[in-house]
Amino acid sequence: MVGARAAEAAPGTRVYAIGDVHGRLDLLDRLVERILADAKDRPAGLCTLVTLGDYIDRGPNSAAVLDRLIDFASPAIRLVALAGNHEESxxxxxxxxxxxxTWLYYGGSETLRSYGVAAPRHADEPATLRRLQDELKSRLPRRHRDFLTGLPASHVAGDYMFVHAGIRPGVPLAAQARDDLLWIRDEFLRSEADHGKVVVHGHTIAPEAELCRNRIGLDTGAFATGRLTCVVLEAASQRLLQT
Ligand SMILES: [Mn+2]
Structure with missing residues (x-):
């Protein structure tokens, strides 16, 4: 349990965690540049970059964002990319x-366009949907599909647990349903319970990063606000990097 003492990252490690990117390659590139500079200025034992899911949809460059993550290579930082509900959709x-x-309406049409598929925001005729599905299947690179299907739903480091959406309060962390980790909102956000780990998540937009006792929310609505947020966790400290 985290209890009354401050949450800590595992000894000798530093974690950078980034909230929902949603197709904003420009912001991802800018923030990763700042992270790499930070890691260079302040060398640490083992640095991990955790991306909290929702790489695609809404913003204009979903396909390119996936390329960036797949090709991410740094001698100083290892990448742990988690699944979001948009990747699952x-x-x-x-x-x-x-x-x-539903997927088209919540940003899937932008993702399809990023693969060169002309897609409307509204479509419910089966023939149209089948055409879009066929076009996506033929244009989605194998490595994108493999990357998306291989994304884990959670990562644990020290007193922190990283997930896209949150956890279901009252259920042991090891027994959480993947659906909850990717989709949950109110029951988690309203909970003041000690979950045993501080839950670091995205998924629900807030104007600023939320550094709470039992959770850290990092979705600052980058696709619309231009603000992509990263928390840096090391020993008992929590600091923010933002675009
Ligand atoms: Mn989400």
């Missing part, structure tokens, strides 16, 4: 057109 659409109307 895209994967579902490849197998099931019934999720299409």
């Amino acid at each position: 895209m994967l579902r659409f490849l197998d099931d057109i019934s999720v299409g109307p």
